[in-house]
Amino acid sequence: MADAVQYRLEEINRHNGRESCWIVIEGKVYDVTKYIDQHPGGDEAILDDAGTNATQDFIDVGHSSDAREILETLFIGYLHPDDEEKNNSTSWLRIAAYASVPVILPGTLMLAFVLLSRKK
Numbered sequence: 534m535a536d537a538v539q540y541r542l543e544e545i546n547r548h549n550g551r552e553s554c555w556i557v558i559e560g561k562v563y564d565v566t567k568y569i570d571q572h573p574g575g576d577e578a579i580l581d582d583a584g585t586n587a588t589q590d591f592i593d594v595g596h597s598s599d600a601r602e603i604l605e606t607l608f609i610g611y612l613h614p615d616d617e618e619k620n621n622s623t624s625w626l627r628i629a630a631y632a633s634v635p636v637i638l639p640g641t642l643m644l645a646f647v648l649l650s651r652k653k
């Protein structure tokens with residue numbers, strides 16, 4: 534990847550429409566402009582993520598290996614390493630949400646148990 538092009542998030546954010554549409558998936562930048570109208574999941578699915586990090590949405594759909602092959606034909610460069618963290622801010626929210634489950638769930642059960650046993 535020595536001479537691979539690196540793009541700043543600021544520039545990627547500008548390609549956010551039908552006339553020019555870039556997305557980031559797993560640290561790689563793709564120019565998906567020509568693919569929007571061919572996408573089996575509809576143009577809106579891609580346009581909603583235009584100019585941003587679409588990693589989580591792409592994974593959540595459970596895209597096939599065929600989809601990944603198409604993706605590689607649209608590769609134009611890498612996300613600049615300094616923008617990786619900014620780009621991943623939403624995954625921190627996810628981690629926090631998942632991490633809170635083991636605290637909230639037993640807490641609620643314990644509270645319910647205490648309230649029920651006090652009734653007698």
Ligand code: HEM
Pocket residue numbers: 563565568572573574575578579582587590591594595596597598599600601603604607
């Ligand atoms: C350029 C990047 C993308 C490519 C190359 C791509 C490719 C594909 C392909 C080939 C399919 C057919 C099913 C499969 O083979 O997995 C598909 C379905 C789909 N894609 Fe994408 N996709 C891309 C980005 C996205 C994004 C960012 C979203 C955002 C949510 C999305 C949402 C969907 C949905 C909802 C379906 C339909 C799934 C179904 O009907 O079961 N795709 N995509």
